[in-house]
Amino acid sequence: VLRRSALTLLITLTLGVGGASARPAQESGPPDGAPVETHPADADLAAVEWRPSRALGLPFRRGRLLDGVLLPGEGINYFTYDGPLRQVPNRAWRRWGTDYLVASLLIVIAEHRAANPGAPRIGIGDLSRPEGGPFGARYGGLGHASHQNGLDADVYYPRLDRRELRPGAPRLVDPALAQDLVDRFVAIGAEKVFVGPRLQLRGPRDVVSKLRYHDDHLHVRLYNPSH
């Protein structure tokens, strides 16, 4: 709970500093020599049209997304990937989440890249549909049992060769960068991080679980902040 509050605070601070809507037109900038607060996620956060969202139901049962936020197709620190069509960017209707999820993704990914110089942009797969609800196989590919209420996201592991592509086999995954991402989602208080059984990724047993079909991406689920 502490960690979640800290993230909420960080989002507030970051948006307050870098958010487009929160930036008043100031005639006189900061006084000479005053430090300008920036965060590695500022540019990507500023590109999002924010509004307060609500996640209803459960991620895997009767989930709905109210007033969701659209994750842009790409940013400074990430690109989006369409699994069924195997193309960049992902289709917009697969990129909706709660404001909390979208901000968390952008902040974690920006901090990951800031801490790992030379790390490639991270690929983000499906979030939820614009109003949430079922996201099963009829929406393409294997479909998702969850991803119903804007709290789940698929994040592709970075590749050893640093190319911005899906790592099609476990040997293509950069294990250190992938572990760093897992650790960062654990650190912000994610409810679940599902990882591939063929990778050697670790974490607290109640949070990080091995699940088949997750050898090319991790699936992160956040706690519902309104519960």
Ligand SMILES: [Zn+2]
């Ligand atoms: Zn998923």
